[in-house]
Amino acid sequence: MIVRNGDEATAVISPPKPPPVSVAASLRTLSIFAGSVALALVVHLIVARNEPPLEMRFYTIFLGSVLLIAVITAPAQILWARLRQFRQNLHPILTAAAFLLCLWEIITSGVRLLPLPYFPSPAKVLHSLITDRMLLFDSTWHSLLLLLSGYAFGVIAGLITGLCIGWSPPVRYWGMPLLKVVGPIPATAWIPLAMVVSPSTMFSAVALIALAVWFPVTMLTASGISNTRASYLDVARTLGAGRGYLIFRVAVPAALPNIFIGLFMGLGASFLTLVVAETVGVKSGLGWYVSWAQGWAEYGKVFAALVIMAGFFSTIMTVLFKVRDRMLVWQKGVIKW
Amino acid sequence: MVMTPDAEGSTLQLRDVRKSFPDPGDPVNRRLVLSGISVSLAAGELVSLIGPSGCGKSTLLRLIAGLETPDSGELLIGSEAIRRPSAERGLVFQDPNLFPWLTVRRNIEVGLVARGLLQEKKTEVDEFMRLVELEAFANAFPHHLSGGMAQRVALARALINHPKVLLLDEPLGALDAFTRMRMQDEVLRLWSARRSTTLLVTHDIDEAIYMSDRIIIMTPRPGRIDQIILVHLGRPRHRSNPEFLQLRGEILELLHFAGGERMKSGKAHAPIM
Ligand SMILES: Nc1ncnc2c1ncn2[C@@H]1O[C@H](COP(=O)(O)OP(=O)(O)OP(=O)(O)O)[C@@H](O)[C@H]1O
Numbered sequence A: 001m002i003v004r005n006g007d008e009a010t011a012v013i014s015p016p017k018p019p020p021v022s023v024a025a026s027l028r029t030l031s032i033f034a035g036s037v038a039l040a041l042v043v044h045l046i047v048a049r050n051e052p053p054l055e056m057r058f059y060t061i062f063l064g065s066v067l068l069i070a071v072i073t074a075p076a077q078i079l080w081a082r083l084r085q086f087r088q089n090l091h092p093i094l095t096a097a098a099f100l101l102c103l104w105e106i107i108t109s110g111v112r113l114l115p116l117p118y119f120p121s122p123a124k125v126l127h128s129l130i131t132d133r134m135l136l137f138d139s140t141w142h143s144l145l146l147l148l149s150g151y152a153f154g155v156i157a158g159l160i161t162g163l164c165i166g167w168s169p170p171v172r173y174w175g176m177p178l179l180k181v182v183g184p185i186p187a188t189a190w191i192p193l194a195m196v197v198s199p200s201t202m203f204s205a206v207a208l209i210a211l212a213v214w215f216p217v218t219m220l221t222a223s224g225i226s227n228t229r230a231s232y233l234d235v236a237r238t239l240g241a242g243r244g245y246l247i248f249r250v251a252v253p254a255a256l257p258n259i260f261i262g263l264f265m266g267l268g269a270s271f272l273t274l275v276v277a278e279t280v281g282v283k284s285g286l287g288w289y290v291s292w293a294q295g296w297a298e299y300g301k302v303f304a305a306l307v308i309m310a311g312f313f314s315t316i317m318t319v320l321f322k323v324r325d326r327m328l329v330w331q332k333g334v335i336k337w
Numbered sequence B: 001m002v003m004t005p006d007a008e009g010s011t012l013q014l015r016d017v018r019k020s021f022p023d024p025g026d027p028v029n030r031r032l033v034l035s036g037i038s039v040s041l042a043a044g045e046l047v048s049l050i051g052p053s054g055c056g057k058s059t060l061l062r063l064i065a066g067l068e069t070p071d072s073g074e075l076l077i078g079s080e081a082i083r084r085p086s087a088e089r090g091l092v093f094q095d096p097n098l099f100p101w102l103t104v105r106r107n108i109e110v111g112l113v114a115r116g117l118l119q120e121k122k123t124e125v126d127e128f129m130r131l132v133e134l135e136a137f138a139n140a141f142p143h144h145l146s147g148g149m150a151q152r153v154a155l156a157r158a159l160i161n162h163p164k165v166l167l168l169d170e171p172l173g174a175l176d177a178f179t180r181m182r183m184q185d186e187v188l189r190l191w192s193a194r195r196s197t198t199l200l201v202t203h204d205i206d207e208a209i210y211m212s213d214r215i216i217i218m219t220p221r222p223g224r225i226d227q228i229i230l231v232h233l234g235r236p237r238h239r240s241n242p243e244f245l246q247l248r249g250e251i252l253e254l255l256h257f258a259g260g261e262r263m264k265s266g267k268a269h270a271p272i273m
């Protein structure tokens, strides 16, 4: 029962080290990756002969440099174990990505399986991405500002209302029916009204995103708080805890896993609302860019914006995952994530 | 009855305490759980509470802790009536109920943080970690602990407030026989170091005899005090000592669990435990 060995405690909480990867196995998988990139490059060079060379340039450079990196890192990783580990993990997904790009190019520019102006080849998308980078960057920046301000307001409001509803029975009695009736209306349904009533489209967009976030955050915070195990509260009371401690140091941490589910749901809702608001009202941002480019029939740009959007949204999602991992370390090993 | 001058504990008096709960199956009548409990504990005394399941032992402890209010009767600590939960009455539940989001150390600190005394008593945290021998696990989260370790954390967490009254609700019930006996010694060691007035609920007659100054035996629900048995053995006690075994036999006899004649006599006592 008496554990004198101090290492034991730390050993339990530090994550297990991944097994080392052998050099030979790593080289083998690596050559598959380099091969897939080389294939994509060859297909591209063949297809590109029928296309305007100016639009093909960037993609050729891109595939060429990826191939170069793949070839260079092959010997480097023999010496550097961390790089080897990293490559080993990412390798299958990177190979699949190279094949996918190759396939995309074949069915668009290559055999023209899809109606052409609407489905540009990866080379055209990359070309638009690079030539129109200033406007794309600007749009991304505007989307980010709008999203973050809307999300922040929504989360703050949602946490406060969720806490009140979850903790106080009278607030719950009056607040819950209201929440159940008003909450499920999709935030985007308010757009026509919001555009008319509010002083500026920017303001109404922030409010709509906040509304979209507010509902799931409130719902899950309230349920998390009100489902706090009574015995935790009893324990805290017998240890001398006052109301502040009970709410913020017992109920809130106990509800945190639930609150994070609300934050994730709210994030999804905020993406949707952001894009719709930008498409119909706000005159900036990625949503606006997509519909603007579509108006000019520049589908390369449409896809370029979609690619940016995918990266943008998934980065934000990843950040939220990291925050959760940070705050819910104590759950590790209790719940499968 | 043991009374030491340096006891941290204080006297605990119950006078005709009654408690009922709404009966889910009967909307009109309430279900009486405790009917007229009267007993006093001297400062620093360790008393065990034994009784059949559902007779209201946990309810009695929750009343003393201030988590429930009695229908009638008085509960006094020293000369003060119990109205609400307070740090001066520590309760250790059958389930350790550690906060899973806090490390072992932070769990033990809860009482100090809640009362805003952490800065003042920082050194005491180390002292209690040492007392329950968990220094090596200071930064581990509760799900990394074994049942016995978790229960020791729960004990330390209650003890750090220096409660005048310590209420233990079957704190060792979930442990295997060996861990249980070791923990009994630990609880005794902690108790003799601090001398809180302690009320220990248990289902184990050996544990009650081994640990306590007196044993309260309760009747089935509605719970009343059936007997109070004085354990006149010196400390430290030996589980195989003839006097110990003799007392054990007497208590089993009282409870009609001695065996053999129980079948014949068919006493009206409900089966216990
Ligand atoms: N909050 C409550 N609401 C309604 N009934 C309750 C409540 N708490 C306890 N009871 C009832 O009171 C009775 C006594 O419960 P209690 O938990 O005090 O028993 P116990 O002696 O601790 O039993 P055990 O030895 O099994 O732990 C039970 O019949 C239980 O159903």
Ligand SMILES: [Mg+2]
Residues within 6 Å of the ligand: B057, B058, B059, B169
């Ligand atoms: Mg009980």
